Amino acid sequence: MPQLKEELAALVAIPSISEWGFPEHTRAALLEAHQAVVDLLRDAGVQSFTSLELPGTAPVITGEIPGPEGAPTVLLYSHYDVVPAGEEALWTSPPFEATERDGAIYGRGTADTKANILVHVGALRAWGGRPPVGIKLLIEGQEEVGSPLEEGYPSEHPEHFRADAIIVADGGSIRAGQPSLTVSLRGDARITVEVRTLASNKHSGQYGGAAPDALVVLLRALASLHDEHGDLAVEGLRREEWSGESYTDEEFRALAEIEPGLPIVGTGSVGSRIWTGPSITVLGIDCPAVEGAAAAVQSHARASLNVRVHPQQSAKEAQEAVMRHLQEQRPFGVALEVAAGATGDGFRAGSSGAAWEAMAHAMEQAWGKPVVEIATGGAIPLVKAMSEGVPDAAIFVFGCTDSFANIHGPDERLLVDEWEKAVFAETLFFKELADRAKVSR
Known part of the structure; x- marks a missing residue:
């Protein structure tokens, strides 16, 4: 040694x-x-x-x-x-x-x-x-x-x-x-979600309240991916209980560095949530920074998603399920543009x-x-x-x-x-x- x-x-x-x-x-x-x-x-x-x-x-x-x-x-x-x-x-x-x-x-x-x-x-x-x-x-x-x-x-x-x-x-x-x-x-899949609602950004005082805000539309669609407990609300994603060794709640809190007083999201065992269940993480959103943001209704917004997939489900099948869910969303009647990225089983x-x-x-x-x-x-x-x-x-x-x-x-x-x-x-x-x-x- x-x-x-x-x-x-x-x-x-x-x-x-x-x-x-x-x-x-x-x-x-x-x-x-x-x-x-x-x-x-x-x-x-x-x-x-x-x-x-x-x-x-x-x-x-x-x-x-x-x-x-x-x-x-x-x-x-x-x-x-x-x-x-x-x-x-x-x-x-x-x-x-x-x-x-x-x-x-x-x-x-x-x-x-x-x-x-x-x-x-x-x-x-x-x-x-x-x-x-x-x-x-x-x-x-x-x-x-x-x-x-x-x-x-x-x-x-x-x-x-x-x-x-x-x-x-x-x-x-x-x-x-x-x-x-x-x-x-777990497997892995990437998805990009995009919304275009106006030809250009518009003054929020003159147009806000009637002009469709692309960022609000996108946020509504992303919120539909999870239920009130934090579990995924997407049909077609495989999940089952994990039967092997797992973290205790206390170990997971320490590993994830969860802030005091905040919950571990979702239901079921920790193993079923992070190992044999799917997850969807929003990796990034294109939108104005808070500092220096103009008073404007947004004409365009985009997000990158990472889908983690049950070990024995095809990553492409899971990707298609999430894309189908998003394509079915019509926040305020606005359709989303959904594009498939890379997958790995x-x-x-x-x-x-x-x-x-x-x-x-x-x-x-x-x-x-x-x-x-x-x-x-x-x-x-x-x-x-x-x-x-x-x-x-x-x-x-x-x-x-x-x-x-x-x-x-x-x-x-x-x-x-x-x-x-x-x-x-x-x-x-x-x-x-x-x-x-x-x-x-």
């Missing part, structure tokens, strides 16, 4: 911020991170490297360690890019300087997900670079802004993904000390079979507790794409973060104890999987 800490500090110091299209100003840092990861993996025993050079993206690291004859193969996935630091004044310590305090390491990319790359490095190193399973690698540099490996790539190029088990090291535990496997991911993993038993046993040994099944409301379209491209592979969304890691926010942090347990668990998993394969032969 001391060596891994030094290596994490070196990775965090590289501001490998990705942007769509791999523009020139991002390349030096991303290529530096790419080379640093290759060097770490080579030191851990990987000798055979290749690289996927896909248009408009940082290079994807691929490589392999051949396994013993007849041994199963494990694909190790992660990503070396990060999101921007945001407002640096909100950080307690510099975002691109790994800083350890009170059992945690702070810095952008510590939890999401450079420490998870080092989980792979540590597990391979623990076996002296010769684990009892075959290893394939897939470490990319554009996950944060839209992976080029999504959208059917695994189905078109299954040779890069074919394995008995896939460890997607971009996750972690529901809470510190509780080993968790993410088995469910969710994912629901199986939780049985030799690989699942191997992972559960390895994690139980590492953490000293039975594994629980959790979900995430965020979409990882690559996981769904992998499941379609290599349907026989067991896919594990696994890692060393926990729910309070504050990924993408200020003071992102990694708990050292969770990190060590994740390295230990992956190390043990290789043996557990290999042993079960021998028994089955």
Whole structure:
């Protein structure tokens, strides 16, 4: 672990911020991170490297360690890019300087997900670079802004993904000390809603009260998406109870930083609201700012919506349901222009079979507790794409973060104890999987 800490500090110091299209100003840092990861993996025993050079993206690291004859193969996935630091004044310590305090390491990319790359490095190193399973690698540099490996790539190029088990090291535990496997991911869909009512804005004193205000029309339509409890009022969206481990109300309040005295919206369990139920968030509205706003009836208004979708419902089907609902709205007799954006389907993993038993046993040994099944409301379209491209592979969304890691926010942090347990668990998993394969032969 001391060596891994030094290596994490070196990775965090590289501001490998990705942007769509791999523009020139991002390349030096991303290529530096790419080379640093290759060097770490080579030191851990990987000798055979290749690289996927896909248009408009940082290079994807691929490589392999051949396994013993007849041994199963494990694909190790992660990503070396990060999101921007945001407002640096909100950080307690510099975002691109790994800083350890009170059992945690702070810095952008510590939890999401450079420490998870080092989980792979540590597990391979623990076996002296010769684990009892075959290893394939897939470490990319554009996950944060839209992976080029999504959208059917695994189905078109299954040779890069074919394995008995896939460890997607971009996750972690529901809470510190509780080993968790993410088995469910919500899907994602975008929608734009637009209203045009007048040729131009008009004086609110002369025309207000009779001229249709586009912003008011839009707000009325958006308000129709939810009922009085905060549940969605859109027909055709799938929702069911979540049966796995979940947050307590108190944990969720702390995680979401809900202001004192305000409710958690909606009905049902927290899990059913954020994991196996849909949600609609208004991401943005085009309208005048309060400061400097003119006294005018608005002629045009537009909003961007994000729909999160039940893991086993088609994201396009859910998108169509929301669009249909909005198209049926006629606030004050005014129709809405509704346009479909991008979609990404969710994912629901199986939780049985030799690989699942191997992972559960390895994690139980590492953490000293039975594994629980959790979900995430965020979409990882690559996981769904992998499941379609290599349907026989067991896919594990696994890692060393926990729910309070504050990924993408200020003071992102990694708990050292969770990190060590994740390295230990992956190390043990290789043996557990290999042993079960021998028994089955």
